[in-house]
Amino acid sequence: MLQGRGGPEVLACAEVPDLGAPRGDEVLVRVRASSVNGTDLGLRRGGVPVPWMRRGGFVPGFDLAGTVVACGPTVTAFAPGDEVVALLGHRGGGQAEYALVRQDRAVLAPRGVPAAEAAAVPLAGLTALQALYRRAHLHRRPGARVLVIGGSGGIGVFAVQLAALAGAHVTATASMVKRDLVASLGAHDVLAPDEIRGTYDVVLDTPGVLPASAAHRLLGSGGLMVSTRPASAQAVRGLLTSALGGPGYSVVATSARPTDLSRLVRLVEDGALRVPVDRVFPLSEASHAHAHLDSGTSTGKVVLAVAEEPVP
Incomplete structure (x- = not known):
């Protein structure tokens, strides 16, 4: 959780309120991995405004790979157990154990690809x-x-x-x-x-x-x-x-177009698009992931692992 603006030390693990059951076209996803993007760094450093940050902090993370565990009543594209990747909205929330995602922001994850690589694709x-x-x-x-x-x-x-x-x-x-x-x-x-x-x-x-x-x-x-x-x-x-x-x-203002995300997934599945992952950190070491990116030595994507295995 982002608890203020500054260096990597302002990131800390914290308990957050239960998200509740998904409503409407939302799916509840058990997050397996979420990548760290420039937007996350900008939010932490203070270069990107966060008008919706509450006093309790802000859960960063704008893309994820994970498993659908529950669906809202109007969801038609997914079912519990589906592996998905998603681009989240401006409110973030991907760097947590669970996230609520609208179905039009998610697609089925690339088959046979580790979650850490899949999570690095969306944003x-x-x-x-x-x-x-x-x-x-x-x-x-x-x-x-x-x-x-x-x-x-x-x-x-x-x-x-x-x-x-x-x-x-x-x-x-x-x-x-x-x-x-x-x-x-x-x-x-x-x-x-x-x-x-x-x-x-x-x-x-x-x-x-x-x-x-x-x-x-x-x-x-x-x-x-x-x-x-x-x-x-x-x-x-x-x-x-x-x-x-x-x-x-x-x-370019990145848009969660499912047709575009599906296109990327197909390219990854076919081996036409590589996903260079520099390092994977556990979620508890989010501050270390940010420090690594701040060092300028990373090549490709840096990812936070949240859950190692798919949810049964």
């Missing part, structure tokens, strides 16, 4: 997919030159693969020690940020660190830069400049 995978396909329309840009900023991060490891699967020529940024992994995911070129040269058809800024003005030097004619931080000042500036005739600029 980061959907962000990458929707940025590249729903914003940049990469499927309509055969042979596009794509630059992924942060190719070794949680979103970046999916973006590199999805761009490569679309037939793009993929360039990604990564530190020296992480270059081999990023190359193995399908990047044709892996560079340090200061080595970037030339222009691209699509630039995906996965950590949301590029100034909007970078679009002028990085984009070719008809190119598009996409940021994963839609509420940032840089994003507002980029959108305004683009609307006034400047370089193409867009943002």
Whole structure:
């Protein structure tokens, strides 16, 4: 539970009120694993507002893998015992033993995939997919030159693969020690940020660190830069400049589209999409997971294990 703003030490295990029986189209899920995303870090550090945080604290976690244990009266897509993955709403709650999830935010989990890997897919995978396909329309840009900023991060490891699967020529940024992994995911070129040269058809800024003005030097004619931080000042500036005739600029606000999540699940099941998990921590060591991410040494996803085995 997040008990304030600050360093990893503000995270602690705590008892929370019983969620009660699922209502309407909700399913009650026994959580097996939940990944730690940039949103969790932003909430803890104070960079993301949490107007709904109660005095008792906030349960983070915006995606999960787990087992359905009960269904609301209008649920049609699932039954108790189903293994699911889900993208939760802005109120989080995935880093707990149980979570209530609306059925349109969940899909059946990829078969034969460990829960820790399955839980790493929803938020980061959907962000990458929707940025590249729903914003940049990469499927309509055969042979596009794509630059992924942060190719070794949680979103970046999916973006590199999805761009490569679309037939793009993929360039990604990564530190020296992480270059081999990023190359193995399908990047044709892996560079340090200061080595970037030339222009691209699509630039995906996965950590949301590029100034909007970078679009002028990085984009070719008809190119598009996409940021994963839609509420940032840089994003507002980029959108305004683009609307006034400047370089193409867009943002992605990740949506719980079951068709998109099912697409990712199929790719994982088929072995076409790898889920690079850097480390798995028990839920009781959430603060250590955050400290590991803060260190900048992680590659891919960091996951919290909640329950080791499926519920009978």
